[in-house]
Amino acid sequence: MANTDYYAILGLTKGASAAEIKKAYRKLARKYHPDVNPGDTDAEKKFKEISEAYSILSDPKLKEQYDTYGFVGERGAATGPDFNGFDGFGGAGGFDFSEIFDMFGRGGGGFRTSGATQSNAPAKGQDIQYSMKLSFQDAVNGVTSKIRVNRSKPCPTCAGRGQVPLARPTVCPRCNGTGRETAGGGLFHVQRSCSLCGGSGQIQEAQCNACGGTGRKPVTETINVRIPAGVDNGSKIRIAGKGEAGRAGGPPGDLFIITNIDPHPFFRRVGDNIYLTLPVTVSEAALGCKIKVPTVSGSTTVRIPPGTQCGQKIRIRGKGIKSLRTGTPGNMFLEITVQTPETRNTRVRELLHELSEYEDPDIRKHLPTEE
Ligand SMILES: [Zn+2]
Ligand SMILES: [Zn+2]
Structure with a gap:
């Protein structure tokens, strides 16, 4: 991490201007984006590298840190942003990936750069694994038992969407209410619908305060578990729908009980x-x-x-x-x-x-x- 040369990754030298950095990144991102190179792990790796470099160098604060110390401590630059983490990207660099792909005449594929779009897509919740200790005899005969599991339910305030309607819609700060934005730079200038408000020019929703925008509410639930006769060490019992809450109306994940059986004296x-x-x-x-x-x-x-x-x-x-x-x-x-x-x-x-x-x-x- 300390030795990563973010300028070199973007083909630049230290002291490059913000415009140069953006231009270099745009060029490389178009070349290495996974949607352009499906299945190419080298391209994917390269894309992650340049994305990480850009996320640092496009942020004035992080850039200053990096220029001074040669590395960035607080932001987890070692791991870099993963593909699901692009949300936070816009905030760091103000760069919208869909800009690149509008030039190709298509959207960003699986990439959702606008936070609003992502949180509205329903998705199944995560599975939970729970290790359960059983006596030898209970494993042989089967047993019904109550367990307490920390899981989550959809936030009741926003119905799992992470966002709530505003009492009064406000003017979209991205497009200033025009509903249009200009994408691209240099040779490319494309007018298209605003990626923040979807073209309406207004912001209708705000992050739900009850759940901090996650759409989930942590709960401790007592669950009745029926362990069938004959389970062995490491048997996996699925309890459908008792995992983490789904996103935006998506189904919940599952709970998996992993059995851990005491040895018998003889x-x-x-x-x-x-x-x-x-x-x-x-x-x-x-x-x-x-x-x-x-x-x-x-x-x-x-x-x-x-x-x-x-x-x-x-x-x-x-x-x-x-x-x-x-x-x-x-x-x-x-x-x-x-x-x-x-x-x-x-x-x-x-x-x-x-x-x-x-x-x-x-x-x-x-x-x-x-x-
Ligand atoms: Zn909520
Ligand atoms: Zn807008």
Whole structure:
């Protein structure tokens, strides 16, 4: 930012006059305007650069700052004006983009340079994202919950338009009531309707004081949210129409609830499947048994077959989580860990010694060892 040479960007040297600056900018803007170079990102970048340079150099205050210090601090020159920000431009430079495009016999395309035109165009409001913490069980079963969301509603004073009718219309300061203005300079002189009053010569509306011209009023709203069964971490639930207020009668944006689920003390979730580590004793694993285990929806009794090994997985069909999309439940998997017995008890030690006589001496024969 400090080293940006705004004069060079416009092909000028320091000390150029206001007329030279305007002329240079006009020439370059015609060449690089995105409407003339659709899809050309280089041209767009260049256009932003020259627009930024012009917005600084055409403003006597900013120009003086820039000439003195080599940069402009307060106005966010680092980012430059973005394409939606041209509103403020007219104020800074008094330059109207539509001037350029009247010369081509067309309007400024997507560019609305007159504040009045822009605020009257209806537009959908912005979406809001809301992160919601849920317990593991609420995510499994679904839950209805009230949340408080900071959003906005259309300003009741101006019905979201940002402007209110004046009690008495005033003479348009731009055209002095003639309804016409002269566009262009140098070789071009074009008469056309005044861009501020639209040719009526009068200003009928003023910025709404209740909302400062934004057309929106901030509200804190309590919203009932139904979280469907089966949501996972990061699931996105759309609540239509509960985002920010639309502009000038446009529809409101949407509210998106992003779920953030607490881990469970012993269930692990992978997709719609549930994993549970199940400790069994040596005798249970070897002889087989029946065990009552908890599930996400209660409990169930499973048969551990004789000869079950440590690390073996046992599937229980349909005891996982109900799929958010299909409604069918996933599966539950028991991951068996065989617990080695404590040997403080003498009798246990005796039994294990006895057992060892019957154990497989070749248990590790598949692991060759070198002498
Ligand atoms: Zn308002
Ligand atoms: Zn006017």
